[in-house]
Amino acid sequence: MSTVVTVLGATGSIGRSAADVLAAHPDRFRIEAVVGGRDVAGLAATAKALGARFAAVADPDAHDALREALAGSGIASGSGASAVMEAVARPADIVVAGIAGTAGVLPTHAAVRLGRVVALANKECLVCAGHAFMRDAAAAGATVLPVDSEHNAILQALGRHEAADVERMILTASGGPFRTWSRERIAAATLKEALAHPNWSMGAKVTIDSATLMNKGLELVEAHHLFGVTAEVLGVVVHAQSIVHGLVSFRDGSVVAGLASPDMRVPLAHCLGFPDRIATPVKRLDLAAIGRLDFEEPDLDRFPALRLAQTALAAGGGAPTILNAANEIAVEAFLEGRIGLFGIPELVERVVDRMHGRNDPSPPASIEEALSLDAEARSIARENLLAVNLLH
Numbered sequence: 001m002s003t004v005v006t007v008l009g010a011t012g013s014i015g016r017s018a019a020d021v022l023a024a025h026p027d028r029f030r031i032e033a034v035v036g037g038r039d040v041a042g043l044a045a046t047a048k049a050l051g052a053r054f055a056a057v058a059d060p061d062a063h064d065a066l067r068e069a070l071a072g073s074g075i076a077s078g079s080g081a082s083a084v085m086e087a088v089a090r091p092a093d094i095v096v097a098g099i100a101g102t103a104g105v106l107p108t109h110a111a112v113r114l115g116r117v118v119a120l121a122n123k124e125c126l127v128c129a130g131h132a133f134m135r136d137a138a139a140a141g142a143t144v145l146p147v148d149s150e151h152n153a154i155l156q157a158l159g160r161h162e163a164a165d166v167e168r169m170i171l172t173a174s175g176g177p178f179r180t181w182s183r184e185r186i187a188a189a190t191l192k193e194a195l196a197h198p199n200w201s202m203g204a205k206v207t208i209d210s211a212t213l214m215n216k217g218l219e220l221v222e223a224h225h226l227f228g229v230t231a232e233v234l235g236v237v238v239h240a241q242s243i244v245h246g247l248v249s250f251r252d253g254s255v256v257a258g259l260a261s262p263d264m265r266v267p268l269a270h271c272l273g274f275p276d277r278i279a280t281p282v283k284r285l286d287l288a289a290i291g292r293l294d295f296e297e298p299d300l301d302r303f304p305a306l307r308l309a310q311t312a313l314a315a316g317g318g319a320p321t322i323l324n325a326a327n328e329i330a331v332e333a334f335l336e337g338r339i340g341l342f343g344i345p346e347l348v349e350r351v352v353d354r355m356h357g358r359n360d361p362s363p364p365a366s367i368e369e370a371l372s373l374d375a376e377a378r379s380i381a382r383e384n385l386l387a388v389n390l391l392h
């Protein structure tokens with residue numbers, strides 16, 4: 001019997017990689033629903049290519065265009081938030097959570113509440129609302145499998161072992177396009193330079209987060225929730241080649257690492273096939289051809305966003321929620337050319353400091369509480385944008 005799959009964020013980078021893996025195994029998978037944000041043409045093409053039964057576009061005004069693009073295919077369609085939720089509610093064994101940003105939190109949360117296996121790429125579910133998200137997933141009997149290559153490598157390295165067996169969990173960071181740049185050069189970096197990631201091809205938001213290393217900081221928060229380990233257990237090492245993705249150091253001194261070509265189809269195939277292994281056409285690792293693997297400490301002076309995220313993780317409570325929301329506004333402003341690259345950590349720090357006194361030591365108790373704190377942090381971030389803009 002086929003495994004039934006729904007893909008959220010089907011028109012994005014993760015969605016396209018997932019579609020590629022799914023299309024290579026037509027006998028194993030049947031696609032129930034695909035969801036996109038605004039890209040009607042891309043969504044219709046993916047829905048047809050995968051033989052989905054339902055396509056939902058989040059843009060409430062895009063239904064006519066989607067219906068037209070799907071004409072004659074027999075694929076049902078809808079638009080707006082209710083259609084996205086309808087897609088999630090349709091029967092599925094696995095939901096690929098590939099919507100970018102906080103927009104992905106409610107649909108992905110709905111999928112875990114239904115007890116699905118969730119191949120989780122959307123990191124905001126964990127960074128914004130990790131405590132409530134994982135608690136609700138456990139209560140519903142959902143399985144959360146990380147798509148992020150670092151966490152996927154750690155999951156595989158962990159095997160059957162528990163957190164108690166683990167001394168350290170190390171996430172690697174490519175260092176992004178500015179790994180070797182001076183602070184002054186980074187300060188003057190253009191959008192084009194920030195979007196030119198050396199190893200990974202990803203959506204704009206996560207690419208900018210990779211350039212500031214905020215992405216690695218968000219991933220530390222993710223790892224904390226996924227694996228139930230404290231901030232002290234988690235570490236980051238810069239590894240420019242992006243071949244080793246994550247390492248687990250056990251209490252007997254053994255270190256198990258996850259290696260693969262930097263291609264998201266590898267962790268996606270791991271999640272989609274789990275617990276089996278399914279074939280992918282990705283480039284095989286040739287370590288002799290690669291020749292060497294380099295590792296270095298992250299430089300928190302040139303990449304202050306990582307330090308901010310580490311501090312937020314250690315502070316706990318609502319701090320990671322606030323950090324994530326402020327960062328989304330800051331990255332949006334950078335993408336619009338309104339602030340420079342260092343304006344991103346500058347704005348995040350201002351918002352975290354402003355809200356610090358009100359940081360409840362316990363994390364948001366529900367998804368709704370997390371989203372309300374997120375909204376407050378966004379509005380404070382928007383208020384502070386002008387001041388940051390004047391500084392950079």
Ligand SMILES: NC(=O)c1ccc[n+]([C@@H]2O[C@H](COP(=O)([O-])OP(=O)(O)OC[C@H]3O[C@@H](n4cnc5c(N)ncnc54)[C@H](OP(=O)(O)O)[C@@H]3O)[C@@H](O)[C@H]2O)c1
Nearest residue numbers: 009011012013014037038039058099100103121122202203
């Ligand atoms: N790309 C990677 O290699 C990678 C690796 C690890 C983790 N991640 C995480 O995976 C998530 C997706 O990243 P990505 O790189 O695939 O981003 P992306 O290329 O920008 O794609 C984002 C997807 O989300 C959809 N979307 C945006 N707003 C939406 C809304 N309100 N409702 C429904 N769908 C909406 C977009 O639809 P439209 O395009 O149709 O507007 C698109 O399908 C992020 O959380 C990212 O951090 C990505």
